[in-house]
Amino acid sequence: MRIGEIARRSGVSVRALRYYEEQGLLVPGRSPGGQREYSQDAVQTVRAIQQLYAAGLSSRRVAELLPCMDTGTTTDHQRAMLKAERDRIRAQIKELTATLARLDELVDAADRRGS
Amino acid sequence: MRIGEIARRSGVSVRALRYYEEQGLLVPGRSPGGQREYSQDAVQTVRAIQQLYAAGLSSRRVAELLPCMDTGTTTDHQRAMLKAERDRIRAQIKELTATLARLDELVDAADRRGS
């Protein structure tokens, strides 16, 4: 598959896919003419990248963690990073939950006055 | 209180506080000599700003929502924004939870192999 179809199927821009290659996250093959050739499971990789970005990981972290998302095998270094990121995400969820509660209070108070 | 003490008490930089003023989020008074004079509850406001930033809100949104975080009263526009942001945050928590589960699986699999 060429870059345009991967872009459509995964919902990211063509530019983003080239950027991922630049960062070493998803490096496709090349056609004789020099065009990028993606395999089927590239779509899944893109989704994983997006998911990790959304969780606040940097390109560097994603590059270090993507291999074990594919293979399921981890080095000691990767396991340490995984646990660190887990903790970060857990803390983030906790804080978001608190923020949500605070906003809920505001809305509820407004609803009560409004009724 | 002057800017340095607010910075220490709230854990943000002096530059950040000046930036908040620039964005209209937290506008302190001025001493005769032109120095910023913050009230006691500025610390709480700073924490609120940080919390909203951490939840992914822009300065503009924070500026629109900070008043009702203080007073507890909301306009229709603010209530609509509150509900929209709540939904966004809820979705964000959901996605983070899924990501967390995925990382947990990886760590668990690695732990089982390691034991």
Next chain:
DNA sequence: CTAGAATCTCACGTGGACGTGAGGTGCAAG
């Protein structure tokens, strides 16, 4: 064979939340 998509490689632009000097002023202490 040719028109026109689609893709290619530079390479500069963007937006947001500040960081970081440069050069000048306010204020409490000795």
Next chain:
DNA sequence: CTTGCACCTCACGTCCACGTGAGATTCTAG
């Protein structure tokens, strides 16, 4: 009165995940 730290105002720099042309090449349909 002066030392010296905290504060002031510009104003350019930073980081990151791309956006956005410009100009050239490749691929596909007729």
